[in-house]
Amino acid sequence: MFEQIAFYIFSVLTIGLFLVTVFSKNVLYAMTSLASGMVLIAGFFFLVGADFLGVVQLIVYVGAVMALYAFGMMFFNVTKDLKEKTTSNIWVMIVGVSVALLMTLMFGGVVNPEAIYASLPINSNMTNPQAVGMALFTKYLVPFEVAAIMLLIAMIGGIILAGKKMDTSLTNIEDEELQRKDVK
C-alpha cells in the first residue's frame, strides 16, 4: 500500500522533473530539476530493497551534477533565459522521434515478463553491499576491471590536459611578475 503510493509519487515527480530539464530555457531550472530527478530515482532503488544501489545513485549523481553546475556557472548567466539557436525544427523532430523509437525497441524486451530472468539470483543470506560485491567480483569481474581501467585512463588524460604549470601556484606569484608576463 505505502509502497505503491510512494512508487506513483516518485514516478510522477521524476517524469515531471525530467520534462522540466528538457523543456526549460533557464539553465538553473534545467540543472536543478536534473539533480532532483536523479536524487528521486534513488527512491525507486529504496522501494525495491536495493538500499546500497540507492545510496550509490544518490552519492554519484549529486557529485556529477555538481560538476555540471560548475560548467553552467562558467558558461551562462544563469539568472536569464537562454535563447537556443535551433536551425531546423524538422530535423530536431526527426532525430528526436527516431531516438525515442530506438529506445522503445531496445527496452521493449523488458516489458515482456517472460523475458525477464535473473542471471545471478539474489542470495537472501547476504546483505545488500555483499550481494553487489559478489556480482561484481565473480560473474562480472572482467567488465568491472575494464571499466576501472577506462576511468583511470580518463583521469590521467584529464590531469595531463589540465595539469600545465600545476607546480606553480597562481596566488603565490607576485602582482608585478604577473604584469611583466602580460607585457610580453
Add this chain to the structure above:
Amino acid sequence: MDALMIGTIIKILIILLIVSAIAGFGTYIERKVLAFMQRRLGPMHVGPFGLLQIAADGIKLFTKEDIIPQNANKFIFSLAPTITAATAFIAMAALPLFPTFTIPEALPLIGGAIVPSVIADINIGILFILGTMAAGLYGPLLAGMAQSNKWGILGSARTAVQFLSYEVVTGLSVLAPIMLVGSLSLIDFNDAQIGGIGSWLIWQQPVAFILFLIAGFAETNRTPFDLLEHEAEIISGYVTEYSGLRWGMFFIGEYTNMVTISIIAAVVFCGGYNDIGFVSGWLLFILKVVFFFFLMLWVRAAWPHVRPDQMMWLCWKVLMPLAVVNVVITGIIIML
C-alpha cells in the same frame, strides 16, 4: 498503531525539536567560547550571562523583512535554504542517538511505546548520512547562483570546489573503519566497540579519525575551511542577499550538520552509546558529542582561514594519498 511506530514518531519529534533548539543554543555557546578564548566576555546584557540573547536573536530573525532581490530567480532563491535545512534533518534519520528504551507503562497515551535508537535502521546507514549531507551542499550552490550577485556566484563556485575536494577524503577515511567492522550500519559500529575504551576504533584507526575530522570540518563549513562565506574575501558568499528566516534556515542547517558530524565521530570512532563500567551510555554519548562540538569551536578560535587553492592542495595532495595508504595498510592487516 503498534508500540514501535508510536515510539518512532516520538523520536522524530524529539530530534526535530531538540536539534533545532541546539542550533539556537549553539550560537550562544559559540559566541561565549570564542569570547573566553579571546579574553572577552561575549554576550552579557540580555538576561543572566546573556542567556536570553538566543531569544532576542530568534525574534530578530523571525520578524526581519524578507527581501528577494529584483533580478534573482525567485523560485530557486526560496528553495535553496529549504534544501540545506531539510537534508540536514534527513541525515539525522539514520543516526543512532541513544540506546533503545521503552517508555514506562504508567504514562498515559504513550506508555509502553518502544523508542528505537535509530528512526530508520537501514543497513547502509553511514553511506546514507554522508550522501544526504553531500546533497545538502546544493543549498549554498543554488543560493549563490540564484541571487544574481557576484559575491553569491563566487560563493557557489567555491561550494563546488570545496565539495569536489573534501568528498573523496570523507569517503576514503570512513572506508578503513568500515573494512574493520565489516558493516555499513552504524548500530554494528556501536556494537563492535562494546568492550570499553580499549575497543574504540580510534586506537586502531587514528589516521582515519583525523582525516574524517578534517573532512567533516570542510563538510560543515567550519572555520579553517569556511570558503563559502568567508566574510573578509567575498562579503558573505552565498548568503549575501539573504535575510530573516531564510538566512536562519541556512544557519539551522549548518549547526545540524555540526551535530551530525559530531555524532558520527562519536559512534564510528569513539565507542558510541555503550556503557563503560557504571557510567551509563547515554550520558557518555552526550559528553562525546559535546566534546566534538566544542572541538569545532576551539579550532575556529585557534586556526586562520585557508585559501581555496590551499584547501584543494590539502585535500587532493595530502589527505587523499594518506587516506588511500591507510585503506591499503588496513586491507593488508585484515588479510594477514
